[in-house]
Amino acid sequence: MKRNVFGALMTLIVAATIAAPVVHAQSQISLTANIPFAFSVDGKALPAGDYEVRDVGLRATLIETKDGSDHALGVYSYAGPSKPGESKLVFHRVGDRYFLAEIWSNSRGQGLSVPESKMEKEMTASNRANGGGGAETVIVALR
Secondary structure (H helix, E strand, O other), rough: HHHHHHHHHHHHHHHHHHHHHHHHOOOOOEEEEEEEEEEEOOOEEOOEHHHHHHOOOOOOEEEEOOOOOEEEEEEEEEEEEOOOOEEEEEEEEEEEOOOOOOEEEEEEEEEHHHHHHHHHHHHHHHHHHHOOOOOEEEEEEEO
């Protein structure tokens, strides 16, 4: 009996912990972007398409396809204050792969830096070793 009550209580606590950020995220301002290429963020591959970018905490950001089928949630480091009218996503292109590098949002008033994934570091090093340059910067507007 005690085991069942404890299990039910733990389930309730986990459900409340998960639901609280989701409810909070829905009340935040969301920006949209049409990203014309597949990309990686925090080691997760996401397809090309229309995305919503939402602040879900001081430095936490949810990046989700409009249909909700794919998403990435991460906590990123401060990159500096944003300039007026500067809402954008900054990607690094290495070879034929794109990696999210920065998120700049007027609604937040600051930019966030996404750490390089292991794959991005390896591809950049390999590209340089083969006589190529570093990553190319690609910018996509947030609306």
